Amino acid sequence: MKWFDKFFENKTRNIARTSSRRSFLANVGKAVVGVSVIPALPVAKAAGGGSSAGAHYPGVSPQPSDDSADPGDPTTCEYWRYCGIDGFLCSCCGGSQSACPPGTEMSPITWIGTCLNPADNKHYIISYNDCCGKAACGRCFCNRNEDDTPMYRAFTNNDTNWCVGASSETYVCSTAVILGTSMES
């Protein structure tokens, strides 16, 4: 075991000779700052998904729209109709932006807002009907909250579980159904 002791004694003495306590602290500081900065870089964000621009939920294939009057991809949070949504996108859960997945029921009552369609620059009335059933979908969470009001204005609050009007009160995912055009924004 003598060689083992010798080896570490040499190494330790070497480090003690060539480095100062201050440079050790400086290096630790650099590491701490560096590690905390990496997730803030745009590259890391794109890889991580979530609600950043153009990001796709892993495992959900893109569904780009062929209709130039209804542009965008309903499986992304940036899709124009989702301007006031808070929940899992039904487009990622076996349904679509206007239909519930099989086995779920659309809540009869809902919250309603308006979104600007970039294709014709008109405000559309959007109904964010929740789909209700066995278990929350869990894919493509999207929370944009435009026009959202506090809980005391429950009729335009998107944190409410609107499944209270359906036979199952378990929330699955959210749709964004067009009801018409709005004359006021």
Added chain:
Amino acid sequence: MSTRQKNNLAKRALCLTLLCLLPLFCRANDAHTKMQYTLYCSGCHTADGRGSGDERIPDMRNFVGYFAAVEGGREFLIQVPGVSTAPLKSRDLADIVNWMLRTFSADQLPDDFIKFDEQEVERLRHYVLRSELGDKRKQLVSQIEEYKKHN
């Protein structure tokens, strides 16, 4: 034709044109009211007024008009929190309530029903039914049941 006659003719033509355009304005107004109903009310009351299917948001179809026929019902129609606290001007609110009564329950309105106007809504909405809402509604519904027997 003298200048005066020409002037008269021009005035008449203008009046006639405006008269012809009147229904257009009225219809545009109705569309606006319906849009506001969709935006501010239909989330809970649904597009056709049927509500949630349980007692929390009752069915307005062929019923809500009865409220205008019983004592205290007219005030109730404006003082329910959904109406009185809606983020809308009293004038728009009066239009919406009139539109709802006419659209969902025209046959139940009393013959002497007078439409709501801005001033009445403004006056009534200052009082908001809160904790007494349920009891008030029950009382009015029993009044309505009584009213139905005689009408």
